[in-house]
Amino acid sequence: MDIDKGVSMADLRVQINEWLEEVDELVIGEAPIESLKTLRDSGRRLENSVSYARRVLQTRLDIATDLHAAGAESIVSVVTPHSNPAPLAERHVEVEIPEDDMVSAEAYLRLLVGGDRTHSLDLLDDSQLASYQARLQEGERTISGLRRQLHQRLDSLGSELVRRYQQHSVSGA
Numbered sequence: 001m002d003i004d005k006g007v008s009m010a011d012l013r014v015q016i017n018e019w020l021e022e023v024d025e026l027v028i029g030e031a032p033i034e035s036l037k038t039l040r041d042s043g044r045r046l047e048n049s050v051s052y053a054r055r056v057l058q059t060r061l062d063i064a065t066d067l068h069a070a071g072a073e074s075i076v077s078v079v080t081p082h083s084n085p086a087p088l089a090e091r092h093v094e095v096e097i098p099e100d101d102m103v104s105a106e107a108y109l110r111l112l113v114g115g116d117r118t119h120s121l122d123l124l125d126d127s128q129l130a131s132y133q134a135r136l137q138e139g140e141r142t143i144s145g146l147r148r149q150l151h152q153r154l155d156s157l158g159s160e161l162v163r164r165y166q167q168h169s170v171s172g173a
Contacts, residue, residue, distance in 0.1 A: 012104045016046050016146060023153040028160045036164075040157045045101070047150045052097050053105035054143045061136040063118045064129065113139040 023039060097105075109116075113135040121129060 012049060012108060019043055019046055020149055020153060028156060033164055036157050036161055040154060043150055043154045048097055049101045049105045050143060050147045050150060052102060053108055054147060057109060057136060057140050057143060060118050061140060064121060064133045064136060112142060
């Protein structure tokens, strides 16, 4: 399976499901090693996109949850972490992910929870803020579930590759 660059996250969600089905239908112990490597590599890229989306979503959830305690200055420092860092910004992590994958992940977040409201949270009343937080929490559960599924399949592929390399090493010695 080849992951297309620049696809929308809705398409990426379809690709994730197709990848999961392809791995589930595969008889891992009988598949050619090149097929295992290709599946592993495409799965890693999918997982990177999902993990990036999860980190963005968790940051938004942190901001929405700590809105009253954090204040506008702390929120700005989380959104723009290179400014004067505040305690809330300590979770900032640099990630290396292709720009196309970032765009896809952000498109999925918009599809999943709507637009990013962190810039205007102070304009929301309590019920609107609670609704936004609930959407973020549900989105985080959805993304975490996808990530778990990807990790399970990647672990299976990785274990089989290790087994094959060890078997080849032992039989070739």
